[in-house]
Amino acid sequence: MSTTQQQNLELGSAHGALADQQTLIRLRHLARHLGRWQVRKRGRQVGAHASPLRGRGLSFHHVREYQGGDEIRHIDWRVTARTNTAHTKVFEEETERPVLVFVDQRKNMFFGSQRCFKSVLACHVMSLLAWAALESNDRIGGLIFNDASHQEVRPRRSHRAVLRLIHRAVEYNHALADSRESAGSGHTLATALEELRRINRPGSSVFLISDFQGLDEDALRQLHLLSRHSDVFALTTIDAMERELPATGLLSVSDGQQRLQLDIGQTLRRRFAQSSSEQRDHLAQQLRLAGIRQVELSTNESFLATLQRELGLS
Numbered sequence: 210m211s212t213t214q215q216q217n218l219e220l221g222s223a224h225g226a227l228a229d230q231q232t233l234i235r236l237r238h239l240a241r242h243l244g245r246w247q248v249r250k251r252g253r254q255v256g257a258h259a260s261p262l263r264g265r266g267l268s269f270h271h272v273r274e275y276q277g278g279d280e281i282r283h284i285d286w287r288v289t290a291r292t293n294t295a296h297t298k299v300f301e302e303e304t305e306r307p308v309l310v311f312v313d314q315r316k317n318m319f320f321g322s323q324r325c326f327k328s329v330l331a332c333h334v335m336s337l338l339a340w341a342a343l344e345s346n347d348r349i350g351g352l353i354f355n356d357a358s359h360q361e362v363r364p365r366r367s368h369r370a371v372l373r374l375i376h377r378a379v380e381y382n383h384a385l386a387d388s389r390e391s392a393g394s395g396h397t398l399a400t401a402l403e404e405l406r407r408i409n410r411p412g413s414s415v416f417l418i419s420d421f422q423g424l425d426e427d428a429l430r431q432l433h434l435l436s437r438h439s440d441v442f443a444l445t446t447i448d449a450m451e452r453e454l455p456a457t458g459l460l461s462v463s464d465g466q467q468r469l470q471l472d473i474g475q476t477l478r479r480r481f482a483q484s485s486s487e488q489r490d491h492l493a494q495q496l497r498l499a500g501i502r503q504v505e506l507s508t509n510e511s512f513l514a515t516l517q518r519e520l521g522l523s
Contacts, residue, residue, distance in 0.1 A: 221513030223325040228332040228382040233375045236333065239513070240340030243522045272296050306414055307364045308342035310335045310351035310374065311405050313398075313419035313446075314381040322450040323509040328385055330446050330508050331418045332378045337513070338416055339371045341522070350408065353377045354401040355384065361408055399427035406431060411438035417501075418444045421492055429495060436500040442520070443496050443503045452485050454478045 221239065272285050275295035288296040312335045318328035325333075335351070342349040343366070350364030351374055360377045362370055398421070409415060415435060421443070435441055454460065460471045489505075496503045504519040506512050516522050 221511045223330045223333040223508070223512060225329055226321065226326050227386060228329045228379050230375060230379045233332060233336040233379065234372070236336045237340040237371075240337055240344055243337075243341045243344070243517075271299050273299060306342075306345070306412065307348045307350070307410055308338065309364065309405065309409055309413050309415045310338055310349075311401070311415065311417045311419070312351065312353045312378055312381075313401075314353060314355045314378070314385060315422075316356055316385065317422045318420060318446065319385040320448060320451075321508050322448050325508050327420055327446040327448060327508055328382050330506060330512060332375075332382055334418050334444055334506060334512050334516070335378055335416075336371075336375055337516070339374050342414075343368065343371055347414075349374070352401065352405045352408065353381050354396065354404075355381050357396050359396065359401055359404055361404065363408060364410075364413075397425075397428070398423040399425060399431055402428055402431035402435065406435055409435065409439055413439045415439050415441045416444055417441065418446065420446050424492065424495065429499065432496070432499040432501060441499075441501045443501050445492065445503060445505050446508070447489075447505060448508045452489075453482045 272288050273296065275284060275297045279297045283297045285296045285298050312331050314328055318331060320327055339349050346366065348364035348366045349370050350362045352359055352361045362373050454473050458473055460473050462469060462471060493503055504515065506515055
């Protein structure tokens with residue numbers, strides 16, 4: 210295996226507490242080898258994805274016998290002359306698939322126990338999907354948000370749009386390490402989803418990359434509205450320690466400023482694991498009811514392997 214191939218494979222996993230902009234840009238090389246995910250709803254503008262709609266389009270599909278109501282200009286005169294029966298051409302409309310990425314960079318994402326923080330994982334997944342969309346000749350845009358504000362990038366079919374997304378994501382990601390940054394209180398998950406709906410267009414593929422903490426009734430309503438006209442994927446980030454606490458003993462935890470030690474016992478571990486499982490099941494049920502497909506991404510696993518398995522990318 211060449212050095213370049215080895216580097217590409219290594220990029221399939223995220224590392225560290227803060228995202229590195231050059232690493233996110235290099236994911237472009239990995240995205241070139243990915244396929245397209247399956248979608249149900251289609252846009253109406255010209256692109257590289259075949260629509261199930263039949264009519265006057267850009268790609269010839271097949272010839273069939275003429276039927277009442279068919280346009281005369283679509284008659285295939287060569288086949289008609291050869292068979293002595295009127296035949297018409299049927300075209301397959303090609304449509305583009307705008308792609309939107311929704312990237313959570315709130316304080317709750319600034320957590321990790323092994324390879325990387327959830328916030329870093331979100332940046333890597335966003336970058337890979339953005340480059341893959343561009344490779345498929347799709348328009349790419351999105352929204353990056355934290356506890357206090359958001360930055361949107363309108364969908365464009367250009368490298369500049371991807372680079373702008375990466376720059377904004379890294380900017381928000383590095384702000385998480387600044388203890389002077391206030392958590393904010395007016396920018397909730399529901400608020401960010403409402404902003405995303407404002408820039409979304411019917412037929413888009415929407416990727417929500419978040420741990421979905423703060424998923425209240427308002428946020429669920431926004432999800433239901435979003436999934437009505439778009440294919441929505443919930444890429445939920447989770448850390449191994451959010452599933453299960455480590456073995457019995459003293460656990461040292463820190464918020465970057467203060468540190469304390471917790472005495473972990475079997476009872477606490479059991480109750481924590483049960484509570485975590487119930488919360489994850491509840492989230493999966495809520496997303497399923499909203500018509501949203503969920504893919505769980507863990508900080509201690511290869512996000513590339515998970516996306517290839519769950520979304521059919523290859």
